[in-house]
Amino acid sequence: AQSVTQPDIHITVSEGASLELRCNYSYGATPYLFWYVQSPGQGLQLLLKYFSGDTLVQGIKGFEAEFKRSQSSFNLRKPSVHWSDAAEYFCAVAGNTPLVFGKGTRLSVIA
Amino acid sequence: EAQVTQNPRYLITVTGKKLTVTCSQNMNHEYMSWYRQDPGLGLRQIYYSMNVEVTDKGDVPEGYKVSRKEKRNFPLILESPSPNQTSLYFCASSDRGPADTQYFGPGTRLTVL
Numbered sequence: 001a002q003s004v005t006q007p008d009i010h011i012t013v014s015e016g017a018s019l020e021l022r023c024n025y026s027y028g029a030t031p032y033l034f035w036y037v038q039s040p041g042q043g044l045q046l047l048l049k050y051f052s053g054d055t056l057v058q059g060i061k062g063f064e065a066e067f068k069r070s071q072s073s074f075n076l077r078k079p080s081v082h083w084s085d086a087a088e089y090f091c092a093v094a095g096n097t098p099l100v101f102g103k104g105t106r107l108s109v110i111a
Numbered sequence: 112e113a114q115v116t117q118n119p120r121y122l123i124t125v126t127g128k129k130l131t132v133t134c135s136q137n138m139n140h141e142y143m144s145w146y147r148q149d150p151g152l153g154l155r156q157i158y159y160s161m162n163v164e165v166t167d168k169g170d171v172p173e174g175y176k177v178s179r180k181e182k183r184n185f186p187l188i189l190e191s192p193s194p195n196q197t198s199l200y201f202c203a204s205s206d207r208g209p210a211d212t213q214y215f216g217p218g219t220r221l222t223v224l
Contacts, residue, residue, distance in 0.1 A: 009151075032210040043115075043201060043215035044154075051210075090153060094210040098144070098169060103153035 002027040002093050004102035012108040013081050021076040021105050023065075023091030032094040033074040035065055038104075039087045047089075050074065061085070083109045113138045115216035117202050123222045124192060132187045132219050134202030140214070142205045143185040144169070145177065147198040148218075154201065160185055161208065192223040 003026045013019055025031055032051055036044040048059025055067040065076045074091060086109045091102040115136045124130055136143065144159035146169075156169030160179040174196055176188040185204075189196060200219045205211040 034212075036213075036215075043217045044203075044213070045215070046212050049212065097209070098156055098159055099209040099213065100156075101146075101154040103151060 002095055002100050004091050004093050004100055006091055006102035006105050008105045010106045012110060015083050015109050015111055016080050019078045019081045021089050023074045024072050025093045027093055027095050029095060034092040035076050036090045037087050081109055085109055115202055115204055115214050117216040117219050121220050125224050126193055127191050130189050130192060132200060134185045134216060135183050136204040140204035140206050142208045144203050145187050146201045149198050194223050197223045
């Protein structure tokens with residue numbers, strides 16, 4: 001069965017600093033990979049997704065993620081964090097079985 | 112506006128009192144699902160539906176029921192709620208299935224006393 005690991009429960013970054021959120025997955029074939037963001041009190045919104053092709057995918061709000069098959073990773077990056085990026089971020093993987101989410105990484109942004 | 116709606120948004124109830132959380136989508140999506148979100152556990156799937164009249168268990172189906180009589184609606188039923196079902200519940204829908212972009216409702220915060 002597929003699984004997703006987000007090693008960092010909570011990350012704090014300064015506004016304007018770069019960000020990388022880690023995601024490792026376990027799946028036997030080529031996965032469908034997603035990053036979702038959940039702002040406080042809100043539902044989840046898709047940031048970006050990878051199905052095939054170019055391993056560097058661009059998403060909304062200036063986020064990008066890189067699929068690395070050799071490392072079973074799909075890390076999320078942003079070059080300059082804004083205070084409004086404070087939220088919880090979920091990595092997810094899908095294949096022949098239903099979508100599986102990681103446990104999430106909470107991002108705090110300080111001035 | 113394309114959206115997934117859930118009702119109620121907040122609910123406090125007592126053990127054993129049957130309740131239903133409704134979910135409706137206006138995007139003509141085939142696939143719908145229910146998740147619960149608990150601190151430190153992320154989102155776990157309760158049930159999903161690939162199409163009308165087709166439902167299947169997710170990772171944590173115990174204590175829940177669903178039905179999919181119409182394409183747009185996917186209610187979650189708790190026949191006899193217990194305190195361990197206190198959680199934040201999300202409904203989601205997508206056009207083609209779990210490997211497609213999921214559109215989430217705003218969530219229902221349920222407390223079972």
